[in-house]
Ligand SMILES: CC(C)[C@H](C(=O)O)[C@@H](O)C(=O)O
């Protein structure tokens with residue numbers, strides 16, 4: 271039976287993961303969950319962000335379900351680099367999976383795009399590129415200061431994430447992969463990505479492909495988001511594009527994500543894209559849908575495709591039945607989703 | 613009297629710059645323009661992209677007006693790196709200026725945003741960052757291949773563009789500057805940008821400021837574009853954000869840009885953001901508005917603020933009077949704009 275580590279985190283994090291756990295338990299009776307205390311609160315209490323001992327414990331789980339970490343009181347970067355990025359790198363979560371869907375019953379900001387017309391997934395590389403942390407500063411705080419950031423890209427790292435994207439496209443209806451990079455300017459890394467893409471493509475003859483520069487893709491995600499099926503891109507481009515994708519599908523409130531080690535050598539981590547929203551924390555009014563959709567990604571990753579589909583279907587019904595703008599209770603939504611999915 | 617080099621370029625480039633020149637001549641009688649032949653056509657004919665001799669001639673002009681360069685028949689990168697980026701670097705065009713406006717009479721893709729509600733300008737750094745071309749490839753085409761791209765940032769380069777952004781904000785009504793970077797991940801370069809921003813801010817006490825991570829900014833440009841006044845950011849982030857900005861204001865068809873050397877030690881270059889559109893080239897149906905708006909930026913840069921304002925006003929009237937979707941003739945639009953501006 272699956273063992274899941276639950277990091278509720280800060281703000282609304284524990285509230286929404288509570289519902290996600292409820293839903294997982296409903297479709298997977300007997301699942302074992304263990305709570306871990308990480309985030310701003312622990313950082314303030316103990317100074318610890320992600321102790322190696324906790325990392326080693328988490329390594330023994332099948333997956334990690336995370337709510338949200340962060341609070342304005344913590345200096346920027348501390349939890350991001352020390353916890354979220356450390357987990358991606360230490361657990362080799364090289365597929366950062368971010369589905370985007372304009373759900374029936376919801377409204378996006380694009381006047382001409384109807385629910386159901388946006389349905390794509392971004393496969394963002396998670397362990398390389400500008401996120402490697404390479405770079406430095408010389409002559410700090412003088413007129414001569416220089417600062418560098420280095421994007422590191424390996425054939426190994428690029429190929430495995432592109433393969434994953436093609437494999438996902440093959441399981442989808444439209445079977446199309448869009449590579450996004452900036453080959454006309456970033457010729458070194460862009461060349462590696464483009465050549466690797468061409469090589470992998472040969473192994474997936476039933477998948478159609480296209481290439482777009484990142485600036486064009488950023489535009490088309492607004493003007494023509496329906497054209498995408500699977501998008502594969504590097505770490506930083508993926509960071510930006512998935513926020514545009516969330517914006518055109520009604521905001522990060524509904525967006526789910528997974529940081530995945532496909533081989534399951536390490537636990538994968540699943541979290542809603544939204545933050546800890548300290549302003550509404552503790553009131554029981556946060557929408558747990560993004561956390562529950564993240565749980566669906568978790569179930570799918572652990573091989574429970576049917577259960578995952580039932581959870582997604584429950585969310586679809588929930589959203590279709592909602593009156594836009596009507597208040598909701600976090601626990602009620604969780605109860606409804608758990609009942610509908612079981 | 614101002615001397616302007618005109619690079620019509622490929623596709624619809626010469627058609628739209630023709631109208632822009634017409635408008636400039638109407639507001640600045642006696643202006644001298646000289647045509648230069650650069651772009652895909654010349655590349656195919658002679659193999660030349662941007663010969664040093666032409667660069668040295670252009671250096672003697674007050675400004676360059678460019679239409680569009682590029683054609684699917686030219687390998688990607690050749691004209692981009694060899695002409696456009698080379699001009700930015702050789703002429704030290706460190707302010708890449710991109711105004712975004714949702715013009716009355718036009719319709720953007722955002723259902724809830726009305727014309728007039730978007731009016732901001734992105735000041736994109738133009739001579740540093742990942743565009744420096746630093747990086748390389750090892751073990752090409754082997755499983756051991758690695759590719760790097762290095763972002764190079766100097767206090768000198770960052771400070772001058774941030775100063776320019778603050779100075780522009782000071783001349784605008786809302787007087788607000790938003791710095792966009794990714795300080796939580798790109799700590800080296802992000803630190804330099806953030807510290808420099810704080811230092812420059814002290815010299816502009818009447819300007820309000822905010823900071824956003826690039827992923828959040830990409831989202832807010834879709835969900836809340838009205839909040840921006842002046843946005844200052846690095847070269848690559850600016851590339852992406854300005855395409856989102858163009859998307860939410862009705863597409864690149866109306867977007868103007870300037871690659872500016874504010875001290876006028878070198879000529880600045882002004883061009884519409886759209887491409888050469890080979891499919892409609894030669895038919896006389898391309899909309900010259902983006903080229904004419906670029907001419908307005910050119911006039912402003914050369915110290916002809918009144919003339920620039922008259923050109924912008926002529927465009928505003930033209931757009932307000934249009935029936936969306938109605939066909940237009942390139943030369944007729946140019947005639948109307950020239951008449952209205954003079
Ligand atoms: C919090 C931050 C480090 C992170 C990232 O940049 O990847 C976030 O923006 C995300 O997209 O998960």
Ligand SMILES: CC(C)[C@H](C(=O)O)[C@@H](O)C(=O)O
Nearest residue numbers: 454455485692693696697851
């Ligand atoms: C053509 C390309 C090199 C250029 C850039 O990346 O700057 C373009 O996208 C732009 O925004 O002007």
